Amino acid sequence: MGKGFFNVPVAVNEPVKSYAPGTPEREAVLETYKEMFNSKINVPLYINGKNIETGNTRTMSPPHDHKHSVGTYHLAEKSHIDDAISTALEARKSWSLMPWEQRAAIFLKAAELIAGPYRAKINAATMMAQSKTIHQAEIDAACEFIDFLRFNVQFMTDIYMEQPESTSDAWNRVEYRPLEGFTYAVTPFNFTAIAGNLPACMALMGNVVVWKPSDSQVYSAKVIMDVFEEAGVPPGVINVVFGDPVMITNTVLASPDFSGLHFTGSTFIFKELWKQIGNNIHNYKTYPRIVGETGGKDFVVAHKSANPEHVATAIVRGAFEFQGQKCSAASRAYIPTSLWSDVKSKVIKDVKSFKMGSPEDMSNFITAVIHEGSFDKLAKYIDQAKADANAEIIVGGNHDKSKGYFIEPTVIVTTDPKYTTMCTELFGPVITIYVYEDDAYADTLKLVDETSEYALTGAIISKDRYAVTQATEALQNAAGNFYINDKPTGAVVGQQPFGGARASGTNDKAGSAQNLLRWVSPRMIKETFVTPTDYRYPFLGE
Numbered sequence: 001m002g003k004g005f006f007n008v009p010v011a012v013n014e015p016v017k018s019y020a021p022g023t024p025e026r027e028a029v030l031e032t033y034k035e036m037f038n039s040k041i042n043v044p045l046y047i048n049g050k051n052i053e054t055g056n057t058r059t060m061s062p063p064h065d066h067k068h069s070v071g072t073y074h075l076a077e078k079s080h081i082d083d084a085i086s087t088a089l090e091a092r093k094s095w096s097l098m099p100w101e102q103r104a105a106i107f108l109k110a111a112e113l114i115a116g117p118y119r120a121k122i123n124a125a126t127m128m129a130q131s132k133t134i135h136q137a138e139i140d141a142a143c144e145f146i147d148f149l150r151f152n153v154q155f156m157t158d159i160y161m162e163q164p165e166s167t168s169d170a171w172n173r174v175e176y177r178p179l180e181g182f183t184y185a186v187t188p189f190n191f192t193a194i195a196g197n198l199p200a201c202m203a204l205m206g207n208v209v210v211w212k213p214s215d216s217q218v219y220s221a222k223v224i225m226d227v228f229e230e231a232g233v234p235p236g237v238i239n240v241v242f243g244d245p246v247m248i249t250n251t252v253l254a255s256p257d258f259s260g261l262h263f264t265g266s267t268f269i270f271k272e273l274w275k276q277i278g279n280n281i282h283n284y285k286t287y288p289r290i291v292g293e294t295g296g297k298d299f300v301v302a303h304k305s306a307n308p309e310h311v312a313t314a315i316v317r318g319a320f321e322f323q324g325q326k327c328s329a330a331s332r333a334y335i336p337t338s339l340w341s342d343v344k345s346k347v348i349k350d351v352k353s354f355k356m357g358s359p360e361d362m363s364n365f366i367t368a369v370i371h372e373g374s375f376d377k378l379a380k381y382i383d384q385a386k387a388d389a390n391a392e393i394i395v396g397g398n399h400d401k402s403k404g405y406f407i408e409p410t411v412i413v414t415t416d417p418k419y420t421t422m423c424t425e426l427f428g429p430v431i432t433i434y435v436y437e438d439d440a441y442a443d444t445l446k447l448v449d450e451t452s453e454y455a456l457t458g459a460i461i462s463k464d465r466y467a468v469t470q471a472t473e474a475l476q477n478a479a480g481n482f483y484i485n486d487k488p489t490g491a492v493v494g495q496q497p498f499g500g501a502r503a504s505g506t507n508d509k510a511g512s513a514q515n516l517l518r519w520v521s522p523r524m525i526k527e528t529f530v531t532p533t534d535y536r537y538p539f540l541g542e
């Protein structure tokens with residue numbers, strides 16, 4: 001151990017490839033997608049480095065073609081979860097002692113595998129499983145995931161270098177120990193990068209993990225496990241289980257060795273898990289760390305000085321990329337009366353120019369929403385808006401689930417700033433707009449702050465610096481990621497660490513040292529060189 005102070009490679013963001021017609025990356029990803037679409041895979045549980053087939057399977061289908069099967073995955077019984085826990089605890093004995101540079105090398109290798117030989121596979125799997133266009137897959141499954149892996153290695157060394165003062169007669173050292181016990185990662189469907197990062201960053205810091213991916217992300221979760229395996233993550237360090245989330249969670253949280261939850265998903269589920277951990281608190285050997293990044297009701301506020309084209313573009317890109325299924329997606333907007341006519345016509349024109357369909361046809365900007373539950377919920381809100389007197393749909397409003405779960409990008413305008421779709425997270429391609437009187441800017445900012453329980457992302461668009469300052473102050477607690485003159489989406493690892501407060505989560509900022517600090521428990525070591533031999537201090541002298 002420890003025979004040098006090693007420098008890790010300086011982390012840089014992975015460049016986003018264009019996938020323009022004629023590029024080799026476009027050909028490679030389309031070929032891989034076709035291959036995957038026309039074959040069937042069988043996804044096992046991964047426990048102690050072994051593939052476990054339980055025989056109790058469920059079919060996987062692309063959201064844009066839900067009658068087509070691309071394979072099956074195996075569901076765990078309670079005994080598999082018990083195995084995953086005990087195997088993780090056994091693996092901890094070696095993994096927690098592994099020198100940091102060896103852990104770093106594994107995850108740096110994973111980053112390079114994704115950047116190179118696995119890039120087409122992980123992107124094609126994300127297009128298939130989560131119905132992402134190639135651009136959305138590339139910025140998520142390839143680039144963001146690579147960035148998480150590279151930057152986290154750098155942040156880990158930054159943390160390790162944080163050391164206390166020492167004196168000539170006593171050397172003070174801090175060891176950043178992994179948590180005692182095992183950790184639990186519960187991940188959402190919408191980002192392959194988040195799915196990979198939540199277990200990976202805890203393992204990087206020396207922890208062992210039970211990972212439960214979303215049922216709607218299993219296909220790309222399999223590629224992540226293939227990458228981890230090839231990169232050299234040892235057996236038992238990251239164990240993957242699929243199946244009934246309640247049974248899995250009950251089993252995990254009942255273990256006295258449970259030491260941390262790394263969750264991304266909806267607010268209600270996170271609060272339930274927090275409550276359950278609280279109820280079990282007397283059973284645990286340590287106080288579990290709880291990190292959760294959850295829902296949002298993200299806003300765009302335009303000031304009367306804004307350029308209407310800037311406002312319309314922020315709305316269109318912010319609300320509709322990946323069908324609005326980003327926690328950061330703009331889903332409510334506040335536009336001053338004087339700009340409304342120009343903003344409205346550009347938004348309608350842009351939305352009408354979208355093509356919708358399978359991600360395999362790269363001219364499509366919009367694809368399907370994730371599953372039938374989400375489709376039905378969105379269709380219900382859209383149909384209700386058609387019926388409500390205080391709401392008007394100015395573009396979109398159609399939906400069709402005969403082949404895939406297609407919801408037309410929809411813009412609702414309401415006269416009631418507290419209309420249900422101004423407050424509720426719908427998680428789909430729907431934005432609601434409230435038009436305010438130009439001179440009611442201050443009141444509107446107050447409204448923005450008080451309308452939703454969430455505080456994830458938001459944007460102010462203005463040419464007037466006083467108005468920017470006013471919004472920055474008034475909306476101080478309304479967003480963990482606040483944008484000036486931009487859309488409220490598109491955070492980049494290392495540049496805009498991501499997370500929100502209030503009901504949106506614990507704001508531990510994915511892709512930052514702050515997040516990694518939650519997965520270590522420092523041990524202070526003081527070593528005294530000349531040990532005293534007499535208890536008497538000088539003041540006790542005669």
Ligand code: NAD
Pocket residue numbers: 186187188189190191194212213214215245246249264265266267269273293294295296326327328425427456498499500504505
């Ligand atoms: P979800 O809450 O439905 O599922 C998230 C995970 O929780 C999945 O693995 C799911 O199987 C699991 N789960 C579901 N019910 C459970 C239960 N009773 N007990 C234990 N686990 C359970 O969320 P989703 O639909 O996958 O993702 C969308 C949500 O995630 C949105 O609310 C979005 O805002 C949020 N999100 C937030 C961020 C962020 O950084 N703040 C990022 C991505 C997604």
